[in-house]
């Protein structure tokens with residue numbers, strides 16, 4: 001088996017992965033800001049980093065996966081005002097919806113899911129250290145990070161200072177020493193959420209949250225920091241500046257892994273352009289596993305164009321895999337398959353490998369079925385039995401499993417009583433509703449067509 005290699009944004013090349021502590025990998029991914037339901041673009045990193053974590057768990061004794069929840073943000077304040085509900089209520093509901101979406105997409109719960117509002121103390125400690133060491137300063141109720149005190153600022157994104165200022169659309173504020181300086185702490189009005197601090201009642205900036213929470217659970221230096229491409233600048237650049245200056249380290253994370261955008265007709269899916277599909281809307285049309293498959297069909301660093309047609313193709317691809325491997329007992333993923341994923345998480349090639357394997361099963365090499373199932377499960381696919389998959393109720397207007405099985409029982413009794421015309425009628429009615437019956441010596445099984 002080959003070693004894991006990951007494209008490291010910091011080095012702009014694929015690198016062999018070696019954890020700082022042998023056999024214990026620490027990985028941090030930036031989680032959602034809980035002001036509204038997540039869309040398919042937000043779901044892509046959830047699925048991809050879930051696969052990366054599954055792959056790491058396969059190869060390392062211990063993996064600590066931390067994915068935070070940002071529950072203090074101006075977008076949350078605005079939406080709670082708009083909905084006329086409390087911030088607490090909004091966050092609670094949005095977190096619950098988020099967890100439902102994760103379950104539907106078979107995204108496993110991280111080992112730690114820290115909430116920003118529960119780590120204000122850690123953030124204030126970090127801010128105090130940055131002020132003491134001359135990396136941050138107080139101005140007009142704010143605390144700002146002084147970018148010129150960090151020689152390597154801009155290394156991750158590879159941007160010049162001018163590009164960074166233009167790219168961040170930085171707020172020009174008279175109290176800033178330099179335009180690129182960013183907020184660590186800002187003052188809160190009486191009606192905004194706030195915490196007491198040496199700088200007055202206020203709330204943290206977004207970047208300091210991830211620096212404080214990753215350090216608490218993974219240490220000042222850890223293995224992998226993951227997130228979407230759009231977080232490289234300014235969010236991750238600022239996380240690095242804060243963490244390295246506060247902890248006097250060279251690196252915050254050894255490997256920075258970024259996923260590409262989900263697009264719709266070539267344009268980035270985003271809240272601001274309005275071309276987004278929420279995971280909930282997608283789930284009203286498609287199965288979670290079909291959406292999951294669609295989200296791994298392109299390489300994680302490439303853009304992925306999302307459409308209903310693409311998810312339907314994914315469903316058909318899953319049908320093929322379920323038909324061949326659904327009832328097999330999962331064995332172990334082959335070294336060949338792990339090698340494919342170890343090469344910078346090449347999921348499209350991993351899926352191609354599975355479909356190639358189905359051909360050998362069809363040719364009579366039956367022991368491949370268990371291997372297909374084990375490999376697919378490493379990707380978080382084939383989590384149902386074949387029977388469950390083909391009986392899955394895609395449309396709420398369809399017959400329920402109970403109704404179908406009652407009909408089959410009635411047909412069985414009719415046949416026992418030699419009432420063949422009644423038995424045939426039941427079959428015809430079921431066929432009209434898309435239910436196919438398969439009679440065998442063991443009885444009657446069924447599937448939706």
Ligand SMILES: [Zn+2]
Pocket residue numbers: 029030031210235239
């Ligand atoms: Zn973050």
